[in-house]
Amino acid sequence: MCGICGFYSQKIESLDNLTVMNVTMRHRGPDDHGEEIYPLHNSFYAGFAHRRLAIMDLSALGHQPMHSADKRVSVIFNGEIYNFRELREELDGYLFRSQCDTEVLIAAYLKWGISCIDKLNGMFAIAILDRSDDSLYLVRDRIGKKPLYYYLRDETLLFASELKPIMKSKWFEREIETDILGSYLYHMCIPAPFTVFKNVYKLEPGSILKFHYGTMKKWKYWDVSLKYHELSQNQVRDFESAKAELKDKLRESVRARLIADVPVGAFLSGGYDSSLVCAVAQEISKQPVKTYCIGFEQKELNEAEYSKKIAAHLGTEHTEVYISDKDMYNMLDELPRYYDEPFADSSQIATMLVSMIAKKDVSVVLSGDGGDELFGGYNIYTKLQQAQRMDLQGALMYYIRKLPIVGQKCFTNRSMVQRMVSDSRDREIKTQIGVNGYMEAIKSMLLHEGASCYYPFESRYAVKEWDVRRMLLDMDTYLPDDILCKVDRASMKYSLECRCPLLDRDIIEYSYRLPQNMKDDNGNQKKILKSIAYDYIPQELLDRPKQGFGVPVNIWLRNQLREQLEAYSEYDFLKRQGIFHAENTRKIIFSYLEQGDQGKESGANFSKIIWPYFIFQQWYAMYMA
Numbered sequence: 001m002c003g004i005c006g007f008y009s010q011k012i013e014s015l016d017n018l019t020v021m022n023v024t025m026r027h028r029g030p031d032d033h034g035e036e037i038y039p040l041h042n043s044f045y046a047g048f049a050h051r052r053l054a055i056m057d058l059s060a061l062g063h064q065p066m067h068s069a070d071k072r073v074s075v076i077f078n079g080e081i082y083n084f085r086e087l088r089e090e091l092d093g094y095l096f097r098s099q100c101d102t103e104v105l106i107a108a109y110l111k112w113g114i115s116c117i118d119k120l121n122g123m124f125a126i127a128i129l130d131r132s133d134d135s136l137y138l139v140r141d142r143i144g145k146k147p148l149y150y151y152l153r154d155e156t157l158l159f160a161s162e163l164k165p166i167m168k169s170k171w172f173e174r175e176i177e178t179d180i181l182g183s184y185l186y187h188m189c190i191p192a193p194f195t196v197f198k199n200v201y202k203l204e205p206g207s208i209l210k211f212h213y214g215t216m217k218k219w220k221y222w223d224v225s226l227k228y229h230e231l232s233q234n235q236v237r238d239f240e241s242a243k244a245e246l247k248d249k250l251r252e253s254v255r256a257r258l259i260a261d262v263p264v265g266a267f268l269s270g271g272y273d274s275s276l277v278c279a280v281a282q283e284i285s286k287q288p289v290k291t292y293c294i295g296f297e298q299k300e301l302n303e304a305e306y307s308k309k310i311a312a313h314l315g316t317e318h319t320e321v322y323i324s325d326k327d328m329y330n331m332l333d334e335l336p337r338y339y340d341e342p343f344a345d346s347s348q349i350a351t352m353l354v355s356m357i358a359k360k361d362v363s364v365v366l367s368g369d370g371g372d373e374l375f376g377g378y379n380i381y382t383k384l385q386q387a388q389r390m391d392l393q394g395a396l397m398y399y400i401r402k403l404p405i406v407g408q409k410c411f412t413n414r415s416m417v418q419r420m421v422s423d424s425r426d427r428e429i430k431t432q433i434g435v436n437g438y439m440e441a442i443k444s445m446l447l448h449e450g451a452s453c454y455y456p457f458e459s460r461y462a463v464k465e466w467d468v469r470r471m472l473l474d475m476d477t478y479l480p481d482d483i484l485c486k487v488d489r490a491s492m493k494y495s496l497e498c499r500c501p502l503l504d505r506d507i508i509e510y511s512y513r514l515p516q517n518m519k520d521d522n523g524n525q526k527k528i529l530k531s532i533a534y535d536y537i538p539q540e541l542l543d544r545p546k547q548g549f550g551v552p553v554n555i556w557l558r559n560q561l562r563e564q565l566e567a568y569s570e571y572d573f574l575k576r577q578g579i580f581h582a583e584n585t586r587k588i589i590f591s592y593l594e595q596g597d598q599g600k601e602s603g604a605n606f607s608k609i610i611w612p613y614f615i616f617q618q619w620y621a622m623y624m625a
Contacts, residue, residue: 002505003028003485004076005160008211010043014316019225022049024164028492029053037067040134042213048074051360053495055260061098068106072131077102078161079124079146082256102154117221121505136211143503144205144221144480151200155214163340175327179450185442185612186453188344189482196341224475231512253504254280265290265362270306272533273368277501279314279536288317292358295322310541322356328551336619338493344612345482346551351490359494369483371500373474375529384431384466387421394421429454431470468516474481510616554607567615
C-alpha cells in the first residue's frame with residue numbers, strides 16, 4: 001500500500017517540486033520514497049514519484065519507481081495483486097530479482113501488453129510508462145478500492161493517489177467546480193469522475209487512461225453493468241451448492257489477504273460481514289487473529305459488547321477501546337487534511353479512530369466492506385422491493401397529489417414507501433426516489449444550480465427489478481465514492497493497509513450469478529452470507545438491527561459547532577465566497593439551529609444537508625481561504 005504521483009507534459013516539473021508533491025503523501029508510505037524524471041520524444045517529459053508502505057518483500061528490491069531490465073518499462077503502483085504468485089508461474093521466462101508484486105506487473109506488461117490488467121486480481125492504482133512509444137497508462141482496479149486522480153489541461157497531465165500532490169504542482173490552477181456542489185451536499189461525497197476542482201477528475205473504477213504526447217484516451221476494461229449481464233445469464237439455482245461455492249471462494253480470498261511480510265489483523269465491528277471475515281481468517285490462521293473494535297458511550301450506538309462475545313467465540317486476540325464524543329470531536333480538524341476534498345460521511349471519524357488503534361500492532365487489516373452492496377444488506381433494497389409492488393398505486397397517487405389542498409393532505413398521510421413510489425414517474429431515477437424535500441432545499445442554497453443530484457444513468461443497467469438496479473448503481477457509485485474512499489483515507493492516515501476479502505474479483509463476479517432471493521429474500525437481507533456466518537458463529541450473537549458507526553452530528557452542529565457554523569454562514573462571508581445563496585442558506589441553517597432534526601417520519605432531518613455544508617466550509621478554510 002502506497003501513494004503515487006507524477007506528470008506527463010512538455011513543461012518541466014523540477015525534481016525538487018516533484019519531491020514536494022510526493023511528500024504530501026508521506027502518511028501513505030513512510031518506509032521509502034522515489035522520484036524520477038524521464039525525457040521523452042517530441043519535447044515531452046514524464047515524472048514518476050512513489051511513497052512506499054512496505055508490506056511484501058521489505059528489502060530495497062521493492063523500491064519504486066521500478067523498471068524493466070532494459071529500462072523500457074517503468075512502473076509505480078499503489079495496492080496489492082493477490083494472484084501475483086500464480087501470474088509469476090506463467091512468466092517463467094522472466095528473470096525476477098525481487099519477491100514483490102510490482103515486478104510481476106512489469107513482467108506481465110512485457111508479455112501481454114496493457115491487456116495484462118485483465119489477469120490481475122487485487123486492489124490497485126497503477127502508472128505504467130512504456131518508452132518504446134512514450135505511452136503512459138493509468139489503471140484503477142475494478143471496484144475502485146484504490147484512488148487515482150488526474151488533472152488535464154493544455155496537453156499537461158498530472159496524476160496522484162490524492163489531490164494534495166496535484167495542488168502542489170506549479171501548473172495547477174485552483175478553481176472550484178461549482179456544478180457538482182449540489183450532488184455533494186446530497187450524497188455527502190463527490191461522485192466520480194468529478195472532483196471539487198475544475199479540470200481534475202477521478203479515474204473511474206475498472207478504467208484505463210492512456211496519455212500520449214498530449215492526447216488522452218480512456219476506456220473500461222471491466223464494467224459492473226456489462227459483467228452483471230454476462231454472468232447473470234448463468235445463474236446458480238441451488239442454494240446449498242451456491243453456499244458451498246461462495247464459502248470456498250471466501251476462504252481463498254481471505255487466505256490471499258493474510259499473506260504479508262508484516263503483521264495482519266482485522267476490524268471486528270460485530271456485524272455479519274466483519275464477523276464472517278474474522279471467522280474465516282481465524283479458521284485459516286495458525287495463531288489467534290488480532291481483532292479490533294471501538295465502543296461508544298451511548299448504548300444505542302454501541303456494538304462492542306457483541307464484538308467481544310464474537311471474538312471470544314472465535315478465539316481471536318481482541319482489542320476494544322471505548323471512545324467518547326470528545327474523542328470523535330477532536331478528530332474534526334483532521335478531516336480536510338486527509339480527505340483533501342469535501343467528504344461528509346461522518347462514520348469516517350470512527351473509522352479513523354479504529355485504524356489508529358489497530359496500527360499500534362499491525363500494518364494490515366481485513367474488513368467486511370462490500371457485503372451490503374453485493375449481497376443486499378441495505379434497507380433501501382427491501383423498500384424498493386415493496387415500492388415496485390405498489391407502482392400502480394404510486395402512479396395514481398402521483399396525479400392525485402397534484403390536486404390543490406386535498407391532494408397534498410392525502411399524500412402527507414401515506415407511508416414513506418408510498419410517498420417514495422409516488423415521487424416521480426421518471427424511469428431513469430426510479431430507485432433514487434423519496435428525497436424531494438432535500439433536493440429542493442439544496443437547490444435553493446446554491447447560486448448555480450449545476451448538475452442534477454440524481455445519477456442519470458439507471459437505464460444502462462437494463463434490469464427490471466428495482467432493488468437489483470439499485471444494488472448495481474451502488475456498486476458503481478456509493479461503494480467507491482463513499483465507502484471505499486472513507487476507509488482508504490482513514491486507514492492510510494495511519495499508514496495502515498486495509499484489505500477487503502468480500503471485494504475479491506471472484507466473489508464480486510460470483511455474486512452476479514446468484515438470484516436475488518439468495519441475497520435480499522423479501523427482507524431477509526444478505527441471506528446467503530448469513531447462512532455461511534451461522535456455520536461459524538451462533539445466530540443469537542449476530543441477529544440484531546444494523547447500527548454502523550454513529551456520530552452525533554445533530555447535537556454537535558447545534559451545540560459545540562454552533563458558533564463555527566454561524567461564522568461559516570455570515571452574510572458578508574457568503575456574498576464574498578460567491579458559491580451559496582446567502583439569504584436562502586442562512587434561512588435554512590438558522591431554522592435548523594432552532595428546530596434540529598425532526599425525526600424519520602417527518603423527513604425534516606436537515607443535518608443531512610447542514611453537515612456536508614459545514615464540512616465544505618471547513619475544507620474551504622483550509623485550502624481556499
